[in-house]
Amino acid sequence: MSIIEASNLYKHYTDGFDVLQNVSFDLEEGELVVLVGASGCGKTTLLKMINKLIPVSDGVIRVHGKKLSDWNTIELRRSIGYVIQQTGLYPHMKIDRNIGFVPFVKGIKKSVWKEKARELIRLVGLDESYLSRYPRELSGGEAQRIGVARALAADPDIILMDEPFGAVDEITRKKLQDELKRLHKKLRKTILFVTHDIDEALKLGDRIILFNKGNIEQIGTPEELVFSPKSDYVEEFFGVKGFKASLDEDKLQKMYKSILEGKIDKDHMFKS
Numbered sequence: 494m495s496i497i498e499a500s501n502l503y504k505h506y507t508d509g510f511d512v513l514q515n516v517s518f519d520l521e522e523g524e525l526v527v528l529v530g531a532s533g534c535g536k537t538t539l540l541k542m543i544n545k546l547i548p549v550s551d552g553v554i555r556v557h558g559k560k561l562s563d564w565n566t567i568e569l570r571r572s573i574g575y576v577i578q579q580t581g582l583y584p585h586m587k588i589d590r591n592i593g594f595v596p597f598v599k600g601i602k603k604s605v606w607k608e609k610a611r612e613l614i615r616l617v618g619l620d621e622s623y624l625s626r627y628p629r630e631l632s633g634g635e636a637q638r639i640g641v642a643r644a645l646a647a648d649p650d651i652i653l654m655d656e657p658f659g660a661v662d663e664i665t666r667k668k669l670q671d672e673l674k675r676l677h678k679k680l681r682k683t684i685l686f687v688t689h690d691i692d693e694a695l696k697l698g699d700r701i702i703l704f705n706k707g708n709i710e711q712i713g714t715p716e717e718l719v720f721s722p723k724s725d726y727v728e729e730f731f732g733v734k735g736f737k738a739s740l741d742e743d744k745l746q747k748m749y750k751s752i753l754e755g756k757i758d759k760d761h762m763f764k765s
């Protein structure tokens with residue numbers, strides 16, 4: 494069954510210009526789908542609409558088969574974890590309370606949410622000593638891990654991630670990507686992950702949705718987008734054009750296999 498289903502979505506903030514135009518897609522249970530596209534193409538807008546943070550102008554979003562308008566907003570947000578680049582951690586709260594915030598406000602017993610925080614901090618690869626720190630005492634990468642732990646605290650089926658690793662250095666980002674892959678394998682949550690980074694999209698996505706100015710240009714597996722681009726735009730975006738001419742098909746296949754497995758950094762390869 495589809496966990497998230499978007500049908501013919503439109504969004505305009507002011508009259509006239511449609512930020513999203515006729516966007517339709519389905520997310521199956523347990524998939525990690527990456528929404529990739531240039532800055533300003535409407536990725537954050539789409540995530541916020543799924544979360545009911547901003548209203549849809551036209552079209553329908555269903556979560557677990559139920560229209561957004563039929564969902565109680567609080568219940569909906571509890572079934573959806575949301576991870577953003579700025580992490581949104583509360584600066585005056587220690588990490589354990591930041592992680593256990595939702596269970597805490599739900600009135601769940603202290604011993605229970607504290608135990609949950611202990612379990613989650615290990616799950617995201619940090620040790621328990623971090624629980625008594627404040628957010629300002631974390632590196633960017635650590636803060637992102639806490640952001641992920643917090644999103645998992647209410648045990649949501651769906652996680653929306655908006656460029657979560659955009660502000661950390663290259664090495665940390667690679668580590669966080671590997672961790673996310675491991676977590677996804679283990680927990681099988683349905684994840685919609687937004688990025689403008691092509692390598693990140695190829696590495697993480699079971700499927701990729703490529704956005705172009707509020708339109709879906711192509712949806713498919715990384716292999717499909719790389720080897721069977723539906724338009725010149727897709728081919729340009731993934732940098733296959735021009736590069737293709739200089740290599741035979743066999744060599745190209747091998748190289749892209751390595752990129753998909755995360756063994757080669759595509760940007761590095763094209764530069765050299």
Ligand SMILES: Nc1ncnc2c1ncn2[C@@H]1O[C@H](COP(=O)(O)OP(=O)(O)O)[C@@H](O)[C@H]1O
Pocket residue numbers: 506507512530531532533534535536537538539
């Ligand atoms: N609250 C808003 N009011 C008016 N325009 C907005 C608002 N939020 C975003 N936009 C515009 O909508 C477009 C898409 O923005 P956004 O979804 O944030 O893009 P992305 O996340 O892909 O970078 C941009 O042109 C942006 O300027």
Ligand SMILES: [Mg+2]
Pocket residue numbers: 536537538655
């Ligand atoms: Mg954005």
